[in-house]
Structures are given as C-alpha cells and as structure tokens.
Amino acid sequence: MNDYYAAQMRARSRSAGASSIGLLERLDPAMAERLRFLGAFLREPARVGSCVPSSPALAQAMLRGCDLRNARTVVEFGAGTGAFTRLILERIGGQTTFLALELDDKHVRGLRQRFAGVHVYRDSAERVQKYLADHRRKQADYIISGLPWAIMPVKDQERILEAVLNSLTPDGLFTTFAYVHARWLPRARRFRERLEHYFGEVKTSRIVWRNVPPAFVYRCRLKA
16 A cells, blocks of 8 residues: 555656646746746855846946947857847947857857857857957957856866956956855855956946846956
8 A cells, every 4th residue: 555655656746747847848938947047046056156147237237338339359258148248249349359258059059040240159268369369369358258256166267367367458348247145155255356366456336236146247457
C-alpha cells in the first residue's frame, strides 16, 4: 500500500512539473524569460545578480553625458539581449564604428539579427583590442559595459580592466553599473577599489530605482 501511495505522489509531482513547463511554453517568450530570470534570482541573488534585463531607465543613465554622435568608436561589453545596444545605436553618428562583445552564443545570434548596424563578436571583453585593430582603430572614445562585476572572479576583473585602460582614448569615458543590493559583496567592493586605483576620476550616479534590481552607474575617466 505504501508503494502505491508513493507511486501516486511521484506521478502527481511529474504532472505538476510538466504543467509548469507547459505554462511557460504557452506564455509570451519575453514573459517566460522574465519568469526564468526571477526564479534564478530568488534561488541565488548574489550569483545571478538580476531577475530581469536592464530597464530603459538604466540605459538612459548609462549613456547620460556621452556624446555618441561625435564619437569615432564606441564599444559595448556584455551586450546581452540588447538593452543598451538599441539606445547606443540610436545615438551614434553616421561615421561611428560600433563594436559589441558578448560571450553567450544565443545572445550573439539575436543581436546580429536585430541590430544590423552593430559589429557583434562572440568573445571576451579582454580581447577588445583585437577587434579594434580589425577595424583599424587603436582606441575607443566610449566603452559601455553591462558585465556582472560583482559575481566575476577578481582575476577576470583585472584582465578586463587592463584591456579597458589600453583601449580607451586619453579623454574617453568608461561607463558600467552595479546593483545596489550587491554593492557590499567582496567582489563588488574589490571592483570599486580597482576603479579608483586605475582611473583618475570615478563618479557614481543617483540610484536608478526604475530598474530591477535598483542600480547605479559608474562613470570613469583616465584623467581627473
């Protein structure tokens, strides 16, 4: 009898799991993706960092003060699903070279399909100089990063920041963001310390509350 009830419970559990999967498949793809992000975030907020893609409000904050129309070269790190890419593309000039680096293969394919005006490469941000050279560029006027620094190993942080230093024009601007809830994590604190070590000027924006999770922007220049 106990075996019978155990079998019944396993069957009901499988049925419930299948129903959940079926529900996600029936939802709008964007909503289904947000629900998956949310589930991962609730399980491991420090590792996942965000439960949804960056908001238009955060994209606006990332580009505030950037004169992209007159820029010769713009680079985006960790373009993801294009939350910042679309706005960058709208603001750059007709002669601006726009490069985007992204590691996720699905994101790369999606970016190439949606943004014909962007040169998208599947590679690490630390190899940015290779792609600048491919386009006969030595440095970029703006490097705009959506990378998850708070969950990134310190050695990776160091390599990418060194690539930024070697790839940014003397009067260029490096912008990136951090989540408020993660700013006191050891790697996030280490990242802030490295920014202040490498750059002559590091400014932070007001908190962007219209983002999930709330975030703020770092604006970094080589010269104070």
